[in-house]
Amino acid sequence: MSSLTEISVSSPADFHVHLRQGPMSSLVTPHVREGGFSLAYVMPNLKPPITTTEQALAYKHDLEKIDPSVHYLMTLYLSPELTPDEIRKAKRAGIVGVKSYPRGVTTNSDGGIESYEVYYPVFEAMQEVDMVLNLHGEVPSDASANVHILNAEPTFLPHLFALHAAFPRLRIVLEHATTRAAIEAVKSCGNTVGCTITPHHLALTVDDWAGQALNFCKPVAKYPDDRQALRQVIKEGHPRFFLGSDSAPHPSHAKTTCATDHGCAAGIYTSPILLPLVTDLLDSFGALDKVDGFVSRFGREFYKVEEVAPALRDGGDGGVVLRQVPPERLQDNRVPERYVSANGQEDVIPFWAGRGIRWEIVKQ
Ligand SMILES: O=C1C[C@@H](C(=O)O)NC(=O)N1
Numbered sequence: 001m002s003s004l005t006e007i008s009v010s011s012p013a014d015f016h017v018h019l020r021q022g023p024m025s026s027l028v029t030p031h032v033r034e035g036g037f038s039l040a041y042v043m044p045n046l047k048p049p050i051t052t053t054e055q056a057l058a059y060k061h062d063l064e065k066i067d068p069s070v071h072y073l074m075t076l077y078l079s080p081e082l083t084p085d086e087i088r089k090a091k092r093a094g095i096v097g098v099k100s101y102p103r104g105v106t107t108n109s110d111g112g113i114e115s116y117e118v119y120y121p122v123f124e125a126m127q128e129v130d131m132v133l134n135l136h137g138e139v140p141s142d143a144s145a146n147v148h149i150l151n152a153e154p155t156f157l158p159h160l161f162a163l164h165a166a167f168p169r170l171r172i173v174l175e176h177a178t179t180r181a182a183i184e185a186v187k188s189c190g191n192t193v194g195c196t197i198t199p200h201h202l203a204l205t206v207d208d209w210a211g212q213a214l215n216f217c218k219p220v221a222k223y224p225d226d227r228q229a230l231r232q233v234i235k236e237g238h239p240r241f242f243l244g245s246d247s248a249p250h251p252s253h254a255k256t257t258c259a260t261d262h263g264c265a266a267g268i269y270t271s272p273i274l275l276p277l278v279t280d281l282l283d284s285f286g287a288l289d290k291v292d293g294f295v296s297r298f299g300r301e302f303y304k305v306e307e308v309a310p311a312l313r314d315g316g317d318g319g320v321v322l323r324q325v326p327p328e329r330l331q332d333n334r335v336p337e338r339y340v341s342a343n344g345q346e347d348v349i350p351f352w353a354g355r356g357i358r359w360e361i362v363k364q
Contacts, residue, residue: 013039016244036275049077084125097132106218180229196244242299330356
């Protein structure tokens with residue numbers, strides 16, 4: 001625990017967030033700002049997935065209609081429809097990255113990829129125009145090869161090395177890393193390879209999701225030693241490791257009633273509490289002085305995006321100020337039990353529902 005009771009975070013950026021579509025999007029998109037963030041790197045795993053420039057621009061327009069004060073960076077879903085020409089078009093339209101989902105590993109990944117090599121011409125074009133490749137770093141479970149959700153990430157890492165070797169100038173982000181092996185793998189790569197870390201993976205281990213569907217996400221949280229490696233790399237202030245919340249809202253019934261063949265929906269919802277949550281967690285393991293780098297600077301540097309959203313600029317220095325909540329007020333600073341849409345039809349249970357957070361935003 002630090003003795004600091006107030007900190008300022010220069011320009012918070014969430015480099016991995018799910019903002020959904022329709023009524024759910026109307027409910028969750030304003031939570032980006034509520035959580036202290038002015039930049040959202042938006043995932044494309046909608047139904048149907050965002051595979052073209054037009055779709056991505058229309059989606060961005062929808063998000064801006066809901067909350068124009070956030071800077072949305074858009075991505076495309078890697079699929080056979082994506083050609084080198086579409087990549088060049090996307091780049092001209094300001095689309096920043098392409099997300100790859102191996103088939104079947106997580107929410108809306110049925111159209112995901114089965115081989116990386118077939119996409120080499122696409123990656124070549126991305127390298128040429130300087131777009132970012134975002135990797136969901138798991139391989140599908142395969143009982144015959146002893147691949148399962150606990151070793152799916154380490155088993156994926158040879159793909160990361162192969163892609164980096166084939167395209168050394170292509171910026172690649174290994175998303176939501178959960179293992180010591182992944183941290184070491186990214187560190188061993190060159191400067192074009194970065195890595196996002198979620199707050200929930202800084203908090204949870206296997207014991208916290210086994211039997212507790214609300215804590216179930218993909219990739220699943222791993223062992224205490226893995227969590228320690230995630231915390232350690234943040235404490236080091238390593239500039240290629242930065243925040244991507246993977247905040248992934250699901251209707252509460254999809255989390256709490258596991259009636260489908262696939263079990264409960266995978267995803268943990270953190271957007272509305274994100275900055276206080278991250279600050280609380282980093283404070284808990286002695287990394288309060290690393291909040292600004294992890295949340296603001298490192299990701300922006302990797303992605304080459306500097307500016308803050310206009311609404312924040314107007315507010316003065318653009319920084320978001322957080323204050324420590326004294327123990328006697330902790331009960332008043334509890335995470336809501338659920339968020340419900342205006343028409344009452346959508347509801348989402350957030351991470352740490354009902355629990356007090358030891359930091360609060362006092363200016364943004
Ligand atoms: O990669 C992902 C996708 C996300 C979602 O719900 O979209 N949920 C997850 O837990 N992991």
